[in-house]
Amino acid sequence: MRIHEFQEMMRRLYFHRDSKRGIEGTFARLKDEIEELGEALQEGDKSALEREFADVIAWLASLANITNVNLEKAAILKYDDKCPKCRRSPCECTS
């Protein structure tokens, strides 16, 4: 599935709810999901970990919807098969 298609699915499912919740509230929920991902990384349950990754990309896409950002376009613009900092593939940055 394309990044953009996933973002559009999130729009169908959640735009009404998250646009009402607002940018600040939706960003706060994304941060909560990041915390849950961090916990799942400690616990070692692969299915739970996969669900947390899914939640993070879902909230990220929904936040992109309510801020009028095309996540796929933004991702490809910055990451065009080269590292945006050193312009190499693979990246040769030292940090």
Next chain:
Amino acid sequence: MRIHEFQEMMRRLYFHRDSKRGIEGTFARLKDEIEELGEALQEGDKSALEREFADVIAWLASLANITNVNLEKAAILKYDDKCPKCRRSPCECTS
């Protein structure tokens, strides 16, 4: 671009670096990127905001690579055109 293709691009660019950095260190960088996204949301510069969204999905995909998670599969498994909680489209959850 498919979510999986983007994740594979991140593998080519960053797997060598992030697998050396480790899961904890890579997760810490993802959290830093979330903070930067939060700052960009306050500032109102659209291009900067797009770059921060790009960075978050990039670090998320790289973290998925070093934890052997297929981000596209995980996303589609949980979000199958219905809300995973209420099983409706659009979502009818109350919170």
